[in-house]
Amino acid sequence: MNVLAQDPALETFVLNMGPQHPATHGVLRVKLVLDGEYIVEAEPVLGYIHRMHEKMGENRTFAQFMPNTGRLDYLSALSYNHGYVCAVERAAGIGVPERAEYIRCITVELNRISSHLLWLGAYVLDLGGFTPLLYAFDDREILLDLLEGVTGARLTYCYFRFGGVYNDIDDDFVTGLKGFVKRMRTRLPMYHNLVTKNIILRKRLEDIGFITPELCRKYGATGPVARGSGIDYDVRRHEPYSVYPEFKFDIPVYPKGDSMARYLVRMDEIEQSLRIIEQGLDKLPSGPVMAEKVPKILKPPKGDYYHAVEAARGAFGVRLVSDGTNTPYRLKLRSPSFSNLSLFAEAAQGLLIADAIALMGSLDLVIPEIDR
Amino acid sequence: MSVHPDVARVIGYVVGTIAFVALNASFLVWLERKVAGHIQRRIGPKEVGPFGIFQSLADGIKLMSKQLIVPEGADGLLFRLAPLLVMIPAVMVYVVIPFGPALVARDINMGILVIFAFASINVLGLLLGGWGSNNKYAVISATRAVSQNVAYEIPMLLTVVTLVMITHTMSLNQIVAQQPTIKDWYLFPWNGSIMLPIGFLIFFICSMAETNRAPFDLGEAESELVAGFHTEYAGMGFGLFFLGEYSNVFVGCALASIMFLGGWQCPFGLYPGVHWMLIKTYFLVFVVMWVRWTYPRTTLYGLLNLSWKVLIPFALLNLLVTAALLKVF
Numbered sequence: 001m002n003v004l005a006q007d008p009a010l011e012t013f014v015l016n017m018g019p020q021h022p023a024t025h026g027v028l029r030v031k032l033v034l035d036g037e038y039i040v041e042a043e044p045v046l047g048y049i050h051r052m053h054e055k056m057g058e059n060r061t062f063a064q065f066m067p068n069t070g071r072l073d074y075l076s077a078l079s080y081n082h083g084y085v086c087a088v089e090r091a092a093g094i095g096v097p098e099r100a101e102y103i104r105c106i107t108v109e110l111n112r113i114s115s116h117l118l119w120l121g122a123y124v125l126d127l128g129g130f131t132p133l134l135y136a137f138d139d140r141e142i143l144l145d146l147l148e149g150v151t152g153a154r155l156t157y158c159y160f161r162f163g164g165v166y167n168d169i170d171d172d173f174v175t176g177l178k179g180f181v182k183r184m185r186t187r188l189p190m191y192h193n194l195v196t197k198n199i200i201l202r203k204r205l206e207d208i209g210f211i212t213p214e215l216c217r218k219y220g221a222t223g224p225v226a227r228g229s230g231i232d233y234d235v236r237r238h239e240p241y242s243v244y245p246e247f248k249f250d251i252p253v254y255p256k257g258d259s260m261a262r263y264l265v266r267m268d269e270i271e272q273s274l275r276i277i278e279q280g281l282d283k284l285p286s287g288p289v290m291a292e293k294v295p296k297i298l299k300p301p302k303g304d305y306y307h308a309v310e311a312a313r314g315a316f317g318v319r320l321v322s323d324g325t326n327t328p329y330r331l332k333l334r335s336p337s338f339s340n341l342s343l344f345a346e347a348a349q350g351l352l353i354a355d356a357i358a359l360m361g362s363l364d365l366v367i368p369e370i371d372r
Numbered sequence: 373m374s375v376h377p378d379v380a381r382v383i384g385y386v387v388g389t390i391a392f393v394a395l396n397a398s399f400l401v402w403l404e405r406k407v408a409g410h411i412q413r414r415i416g417p418k419e420v421g422p423f424g425i426f427q428s429l430a431d432g433i434k435l436m437s438k439q440l441i442v443p444e445g446a447d448g449l450l451f452r453l454a455p456l457l458v459m460i461p462a463v464m465v466y467v468v469i470p471f472g473p474a475l476v477a478r479d480i481n482m483g484i485l486v487i488f489a490f491a492s493i494n495v496l497g498l499l500l501g502g503w504g505s506n507n508k509y510a511v512i513s514a515t516r517a518v519s520q521n522v523a524y525e526i527p528m529l530l531t532v533v534t535l536v537m538i539t540h541t542m543s544l545n546q547i548v549a550q551q552p553t554i555k556d557w558y559l560f561p562w563n564g565s566i567m568l569p570i571g572f573l574i575f576f577i578c579s580m581a582e583t584n585r586a587p588f589d590l591g592e593a594e595s596e597l598v599a600g601f602h603t604e605y606a607g608m609g610f611g612l613f614f615l616g617e618y619s620n621v622f623v624g625c626a627l628a629s630i631m632f633l634g635g636w637q638c639p640f641g642l643y644p645g646v647h648w649m650l651i652k653t654y655f656l657v658f659v660v661m662w663v664r665w666t667y668p669r670t671t672l673y674g675l676l677n678l679s680w681k682v683l684i685p686f687a688l689l690n691l692l693v694t695a696a697l698l699k700v701f
Contacts, residue, residue: 023595126595128669134412200668354671
């Protein structure tokens with residue numbers, strides 16, 4: 001069966017990376033056509049963890065779909081809760097008390113930090129450094145404990161309700177959070193010393209795995225991927241929602257577009273999230289955390305509604321088409337990782353396997369969210 | 373019936389060496405896990421025996437009780453031969469390593485040459501294992517391992533040649549005998565050539581690369597190539613690769629301590645003996661582990677660039693400067 005290529009220099013072979021592979025973090029499969037170790041073609045194959053979330057949304061009442069949103073992207077579940085809740089509130093015209101909005105922002109930013117910390121550990125693990133993973137998990141553990149205290153869950157949260165949040169935060173949470181912010185401020189320089197300034201890491205990330213702004217626009221990449229290519233786009237700033245306009249924070253943008261730029265964007269975002277959390281705790285108003293008179297059975301008026309939020313991986317949008325009944329006519333979830341992964345095929349061409357792994361890790365993929 | 377003393381000596385050393393290699397490897401596996409644990413703010417193994425010291429024993433029993441699976445389409449002969457080709461040279465080199473003034477199996481006056489001759493067979497084992505597995509990851513890994521070993525043997529041997537020019541002998545025991553106290557160590561620039569510390573550094577880096585240790589563990593880069601050349605090996609097939617790796621790490625560090633740190637000689641001239649050899653060697657092994665659990669992995673071209681653009685020029689400079697100094701003085 002062995003057929004020799006006409007010209008040995010043109011000989012390529014196919015390497016099937018995944019769905020079970022240490023670097024694809026889940027069940028992503030990438031079909032690689034390789035020339036030696038250089039990638040000629042990379043084709044992501046999806047669908048190994050497809051669970052029909054959108055279809056499930058059409059067959060359930062609005063409240064029944066809430067737990068599903070926490071299972072799209074299990075690393076920043078609260079952002080996805082937030083996106084869905086906001087979309088339904090917009091459709092049904094439900095107002096949210098201010099305290100609840102602040103609690104939402106604080107917890108979502110906490111969740112963003114925990115997501116970025118896990119990404120940091122897993123990314124350095126992809127590059128062959130084992131130790132930062134354990135350090136990052138050490139910090140993340142405190143976060144998960146804090147969030148468990150108010151939400152009751154550690155990973156797949158279902159904390160928000162239409163018109164507010166399920167549970168008010170208590171003093172333990174506030175003091176614990178202040179302690180965490182203080183701790184994280186000392187840990188971030190440590191991560192920079194241990195990881196960012198490491199000469200081997202810099203050589204592996206700098207000037208490698210370029211993603212141009214054009215490529216981002218072509219495939220609709222958002223979040224840290226787009227911001228690492230110099231596109232100054234953040235839903236929190238450009239289509240403000242909740243109480244984000246009340247906070248002072250910067251949108252880290254690095255124009256270079258290499259893996260290092262995306263790495264730095266995420267590291268800076270941890271810092272900015274800490275700022276938001278601090279301001280949120282200072283400004284936290286008192287009052288109820290649930291709107292009064294939210295109907296038990298929601299029947300939003302006929303129409304087409306969309307709401308986007310900035311999740312840890314980019315813009316997460318929920319499109320809700322209501323026909324006036326208690327279930328949506330159509331529920332479309334626009335997940336950021338799907339778009340971010342789509343550009344991989346083009347960006348990975350001509351890279352070495354090791355650099356393609358570094359590129360894929362810098363996209364921060366969560367596979368259940370891609371397949372939905 | 374009496375046994376000829378020479379025969380008894382050979383049997384004694386064969387049994388002793390193999391026992392030492394196995395014990396050393398299981399100790400290093402345990403040590404590696406403990407070191408990794410403490411670096412990563414964990415405890416490491418602690419259940420099997422005091423401080424988990426029998427953990428590797430339990431792992432060994434597990435590995436031995438497993439079937440050696442030969443995958444479909446693999447070259448059965450090469451597949452089975454490869455672990456042996458890795459393991460046997462790793463045991464053979466212990467013949468010439470002087471653990472103490474008299475504790476050496478054969479004090480051959482070409483000791484260094486013997487070690488490097490046998491150590492070079494190791495890479496053949498990796499290549500055959502990768503090729504025979506009928507696995508694309510294994511083949512990529514095997515080609516990586518070969519180019520890496522070729523690239524790093526050159527600066528390593530250049531450094532050793534430089535050192536031999538100073539010591540005038542290739543016998544490891546005599547090299548040790550030339551360094552009775554700490555001020556006579558060939559690590560220091562006043563013992564023959566100002567380039568000696570650089571030589572030690574080059575040798576140490578190369579020995580890490582030669583043994584496929586992180587940050588140069590491209591052969592088994594688990595996030596890229598799953599497990600590299602031993603992807604398809606189960607049970608003791610994998611176990612032998614593992615044993616071979618650890619015994620090579622020990623040999624690399626033992627050589628460094630013999631050639632640069634005075635081997636079994638006490639730094640202060642008191643009670644020389646096997647304990648000093650073990651202390652120095654295990655300290656270097658600890659450094660190797662420390663590096664592994666601190667740094668991420670390099671890439672293949674980064675690794676080759678380091679060898680061809682940095683290490684080889686410096687090793688050549690080392691050779692020339694030392695030769696000039698020896699000629700002048």
